[in-house]
Amino acid sequence: MPSRARRRVSKKILEHELVPKHEVLSFEEAVEVLRRLGIPPNRLPAISVNDPIVQLLGAKPGDIIRIIRKSPTAGEAEYYRIVVAF
Amino acid sequence: MSEERFILSGIKFGVLPPYEISRMARVTVTRPELYESDGTPVMGGPRDPHFGAIEPGEACPVCGNRRDNCPGHFGKIDLARPVLIPYYSDHVNAVLQATCRSCSRILLPDEQVKRMLRVLRTLKARWPQLASNFIREIRKQAAQNSVCPHCGARQYRIRYIRPVVFYEERPEGEVRLTPIEIRDRLEKVRNEDAELLGLDPEASRPEWMVATVLPVPPLAVRPPITLETGLKSEDDLTHALVEIIRQNERLKHYLATSAPETMVEDSWIALQHMIAAYIDNELPNVFVLQHRGGRPLKTLAQRLKGKEGRLRGNLSGKRVNYSARTVISPDPEISINEVGVPIEIAMILTYPLRVTPENIEEARKYVLNGPYKWPGATYVIKARTRTKIDLRYHRNHKQLAESLEVGDIVERHLLDGDIVLFNRQPSLHRMSILAHRVRVMKGKTFRLNPLVCPPYNADFDGDEMNLHVPRIEEAVAEAEEILLVEKNIKTPRYGGPIIGGRQDYISGAYLMTVKTRLLTEEEVLELLSKAGYKGDLPEPAILHPKPLWTGKQIVSLFLPEDFSYEGRAKINAGPLACDNYDCFNDSYIVIRNGKLLEGVFDKNAIGAEQPNNVLHIIALEYGDAKARELLDTLYRSFIRMLEVRGLTLSLSDVDIPQRARDEIAKLTEEAKKEIAQMIKEFHEGKLEPIPGRTMEESLEIKIINRLQELFRKSQEVAVNYMDPFNDVFIMARTGARGSETNIAQMVAMLGQQVVRGKRIHRGFRKRTLAHFVENDLSPEAKGFVKGNFRYGLRPTEVFFHAAAGREGLVDTAVKTSQSGYMQRRLINALNDLVVLHDGTVRDAYGNLIQIKYGEDGVDPMKTYHGDPIDVDRLIEKYSHVR
Numbered sequence: 001m002p003s004r005a006r007r008r009v010s011k012k013i014l015e016h017e018l019v020p021k022h023e024v025l026s027f028e029e030a031v032e033v034l035r036r037l038g039i040p041p042n043r044l045p046a047i048s049v050n051d052p053i054v055q056l057l058g059a060k061p062g063d064i065i066r067i068i069r070k071s072p073t074a075g076e077a078e079y080y081r082i083v084v085a086f
Numbered sequence: 087m088s089e090e091r092f093i094l095s096g097i098k099f100g101v102l103p104p105y106e107i108s109r110m111a112r113v114t115v116t117r118p119e120l121y122e123s124d125g126t127p128v129m130g131g132p133r134d135p136h137f138g139a140i141e142p143g144e145a146c147p148v149c150g151n152r153r154d155n156c157p158g159h160f161g162k163i164d165l166a167r168p169v170l171i172p173y174y175s176d177h178v179n180a181v182l183q184a185t186c187r188s189c190s191r192i193l194l195p196d197e198q199v200k201r202m203l204r205v206l207r208t209l210k211a212r213w214p215q216l217a218s219n220f221i222r223e224i225r226k227q228a229a230q231n232s233v234c235p236h237c238g239a240r241q242y243r244i245r246y247i248r249p250v251v252f253y254e255e256r257p258e259g260e261v262r263l264t265p266i267e268i269r270d271r272l273e274k275v276r277n278e279d280a281e282l283l284g285l286d287p288e289a290s291r292p293e294w295m296v297a298t299v300l301p302v303p304p305l306a307v308r309p310p311i312t313l314e315t316g317l318k319s320e321d322d323l324t325h326a327l328v329e330i331i332r333q334n335e336r337l338k339h340y341l342a343t344s345a346p347e348t349m350v351e352d353s354w355i356a357l358q359h360m361i362a363a364y365i366d367n368e369l370p371n372v373f374v375l376q377h378r379g380g381r382p383l384k385t386l387a388q389r390l391k392g393k394e395g396r397l398r399g400n401l402s403g404k405r406v407n408y409s410a411r412t413v414i415s416p417d418p419e420i421s422i423n424e425v426g427v428p429i430e431i432a433m434i435l436t437y438p439l440r441v442t443p444e445n446i447e448e449a450r451k452y453v454l455n456g457p458y459k460w461p462g463a464t465y466v467i468k469a470r471t472r473t474k475i476d477l478r479y480h481r482n483h484k485q486l487a488e489s490l491e492v493g494d495i496v497e498r499h500l501l502d503g504d505i506v507l508f509n510r511q512p513s514l515h516r517m518s519i520l521a522h523r524v525r526v527m528k529g530k531t532f533r534l535n536p537l538v539c540p541p542y543n544a545d546f547d548g549d550e551m552n553l554h555v556p557r558i559e560e561a562v563a564e565a566e567e568i569l570l571v572e573k574n575i576k577t578p579r580y581g582g583p584i585i586g587g588r589q590d591y592i593s594g595a596y597l598m599t600v601k602t603r604l605l606t607e608e609e610v611l612e613l614l615s616k617a618g619y620k621g622d623l624p625e626p627a628i629l630h631p632k633p634l635w636t637g638k639q640i641v642s643l644f645l646p647e648d649f650s651y652e653g654r655a656k657i658n659a660g661p662l663a664c665d666n667y668d669c670f671n672d673s674y675i676v677i678r679n680g681k682l683l684e685g686v687f688d689k690n691a692i693g694a695e696q697p698n699n700v701l702h703i704i705a706l707e708y709g710d711a712k713a714r715e716l717l718d719t720l721y722r723s724f725i726r727m728l729e730v731r732g733l734t735l736s737l738s739d740v741d742i743p744q745r746a747r748d749e750i751a752k753l754t755e756e757a758k759k760e761i762a763q764m765i766k767e768f769h770e771g772k773l774e775p776i777p778g779r780t781m782e783e784s785l786e787i788k789i790i791n792r793l794q795e796l797f798r799k800s801q802e803v804a805v806n807y808m809d810p811f812n813d814v815f816i817m818a819r820t821g822a823r824g825s826e827t828n829i830a831q832m833v834a835m836l837g838q839q840v841v842r843g844k845r846i847h848r849g850f851r852k853r854t855l856a857h858f859v860e861n862d863l864s865p866e867a868k869g870f871v872k873g874n875f876r877y878g879l880r881p882t883e884v885f886f887h888a889a890a891g892r893e894g895l896v897d898t899a900v901k902t903s904q905s906g907y908m909q910r911r912l913i914n915a916l917n918d919l920v921v922l923h924d925g926t927v928r929d930a931y932g933n934l935i936q937i938k939y940g941e942d943g944v945d946p947m948k949t950y951h952g953d954p955i956d957v958d959r960l961i962e963k964y965s966h967v968r
Contacts, residue, residue, distance in 0.1 A: 074942035
């Protein structure tokens with residue numbers, strides 16, 4: 001399908017204090033994460049490829065992104081989201 | 087019973103196709119009249135008997151059944167011209183926008199269609215949510231194409247006016263698309279194209295969304311009611327149908343007689359609007375179907391919508407049996423686990439007692455007592471004959487009691503100790519419904535221990551509460567184990583006790599534990615007997631000339647033996663502040679090994695909703711049962727303490743010496759002088775403005791700040807001059823009721839009255855009241871009240887105070903409705919989220935919402951105000967050399 005014109009996203013958003021750390025998992029890591037959670041990938045929360053941060057990371061649909069957020073209860077909390085096409 | 091083929095695997099919704107409507111119709115309605123002149127229903131009219139039997143004794147001409155067994159039968163109206171159906175027309179619009187006006191193919195090239203279809207099908211299987219996003223994307227892309235890639239036809243913009251009108255912007259001008267044209271286009275849409283546009287062509291072909299035949303629901307759906315006068319009154323739906331039929335027949339007539347095109351057109355549009363209104367009578371741009379009196383008809387959508395609609399009013403919420411409602415009143419003498427139930431109610435609510443060899447004699451007693459003598463029974467269900475015997479109409483109770491057998495069920499009255507659910511609206515959190523043990527009492531109100539007011543947010547100014555009787559063993563067990571009051575002392579919202587002392591309990595605890603409290607043996611016995619204390623008296627603190635005990639000794643009798651605690655009391659503030667046990671003010675609580683050594687008990691020790699207070703720590707570390715015991719014993723003695731000592735206030739309690747009043751007057755004069763100076767500077771343009779503010783704003787802010795400072799200083803003066811053992815002051819300091827601000831308002835001044843964060847400025851032209859000159863910026867003219875409740879207010883001051891008071895009332899009214907709606911939305915959104923055993927949070931479909939509940943996997947209910955462990959307490963506990 002004709003992918004929409006890639007918007008140019010400023011790298012600056014990574015430095016914003018409200019943007020948590022995002023990283024794309026390698027295939028092995030992704031498998032490990034899914035096994036640990038015991039769920040198929042489509043049960044993960046989704047994130048759009050059109051999301052600025054996903055575009056910056058260059059992730060493709062099917063990739064899993066780890067997000068490390070600051071947490072008022074646990075200090076740091078890990079979240080995983082799967083990149084989807086829409 | 088549970089054969090495999092009867093298990094539902096799913097429900098599929100689709101558009102009811104015209105042939106299906108015709109197939110199920112038992113009548114074709116062509117006449118708008120309801121009854122013939124002789125009163126019989128008109129055949130082929132909306133009251134045709136073929137719609138199903140609804141009168142008692144009437145036999146259905148279709149199925150032959152009587153009223154109770156006749157399922158009701160549909161009819162149909164064959165529409166003279168097709169019409170659009172509101173709500174469907176949004177989808178009609180989507181299809182029209184995305185398909186060719188001449189060949190009805192989707193406006194996307196073939197290869198793309200093929201690829202998208204493949205993607206859509208996989209998406210539907212794995213990501214239903216994304217599939218709908220994808221469909222929206224397809225619709226958008228197709229609609230953008232202005233030339234058909236299949237037949238090359240030029241496309242025009244289609245303008246859709248909700249709910250039922252379409253225009254096409256052709257070169258020659260804007261043309262209205264008739265439902266016939268629309269239906270023609272929809273008919274030609276291919277199945278694959280329809281699928282790409284988000285329809286399921288098997289269940290919902292696009293052309294079915296344009297009605298050619300209208301189903302008429304059975305009479306049971308729109309029953310006529312007979313008034314006492316013998317006149318029949320028809321249901322609103324029937325009225326709406328009558329209008330539709332009349333209009334449809336008129337249109338048919340015009341067509342048959344080749345009436346002028348404009349007349350046909352108008353008549354058709356009228357029919358279209360009536361049918362739209364029949365489905366939803368609150369649509370925009372559609373006229374409203376009305377009763378003769380002008381009342382809008384309740385049509386299909388109105389039956390379903392809203393709070394009293396079918397969904398919210400009858401399906402998610404129902405009226406129930408085995409429930410009771412009455413006014414609540416306080417009874418501090420019953421356990422917090424109990425609820426006092428009026429005997430009249432106990433004789434109506436019943437529990438089905440299964441007769442066993444063990445309880446058969448007991449069951450006989452209830453039957454013998456009958457329905458009007460407590461503890462009795464209202465029904466007996468005989469197992470052998472499967473009959474229900476109403477004891478109200480049974481003559482021989484004695485013989486019935488004798489004939490009781492194992493397996494029978496006796497609907498016995500509510501007894502002491504039965505578990506019931508107790509609820510107060512609004513049910514905002516789970517503690518709004520708790521399980522109580524019944525205590526049958528005289529009187530006509532439910533009795534509630536005032537300690538349980540906080541979870542319900544109840545008071546006794548006329549509040550009513552509901553009571554429900556769980557009637558199966560599982561429900562009883564669940565209520566007892568999970569919902570019982572004592573198991574909900576700690577709230578899961580934040581780590582803290584939600585049940586606990588308020589008001590008098592706090593005053594009483596304070597008065598009991600103040601240093602000056604010395605109790606005679608008689609007083610001690612009185613307090614301890616109220617608490618139900620069974621042990622020995624401790625050694626008196628003072629032996630001579632007569633034995634005296636301290637209040638702290640009494641409290642210590644109830645604390646667990648190895649309990650230690652340190653913390654600040656509520657009164658630990660201002661001049662009474664202390665950081666550690668070296669506290670002359672007795673405001674630092676020290677408990678060592680179950681002995682209250684120092685400090686007073688006030689809101690911070692025994693209060694409700696005070697995390698990490700004495701009550702909370704005991705509930706956490708010694709269990710809910712121990713906390714309940716404390717609430718049922720010690721707290722009762724607090725109340726008794728208050729009753730013995732008395733707590734009251736008189737005018738003298740809110741009076742301060744002349745000296746203090748002079749001091750306040752002096753402060754007021756100073757402030758007024760300063761403000762007058764500011765106003766003068768303002769008029770001369772010399773006032774230093776606050777950055778980012780205009781002169782006027784700066785002046786206002788400065789005046790308000792200055793007046794607030796004045797109030798604060800006056801409050802200090804007032805409080806300093808008050809007798810520390812003044813009852814009003816005790817209540818404020820201990821947190822029982824009121825605050826120092828309230829006291830200052832009584833004895834010193836009300837201060838500046840504020841509406842919407844500003845001094846009061848509206849009223850007359852350029853002034854607030856006729857008592858002032860125009861443009862008067864002085865404090866008095868704009869809502870400053872220097873009077874107090876003790877000595878009274880001036881007329882202008884009363885007005886200003888009322889204005890500010892009114893704002894508060896409006897705020898509460900607005901806030902409750904808004905937060906109520908927000909609450910509803912939140913509940914609906916979070917309803918079925920669940921914490922699984924692996925600590926993850928999932929929704930009903932199994933989607934992962936959070937990897938670890940709350941990110942730390944901690945249950946707040948089991949924490950010290952959010953902290954899973956209290957390190958200081960642990961160190962304290964294990965480092966002490968005993």
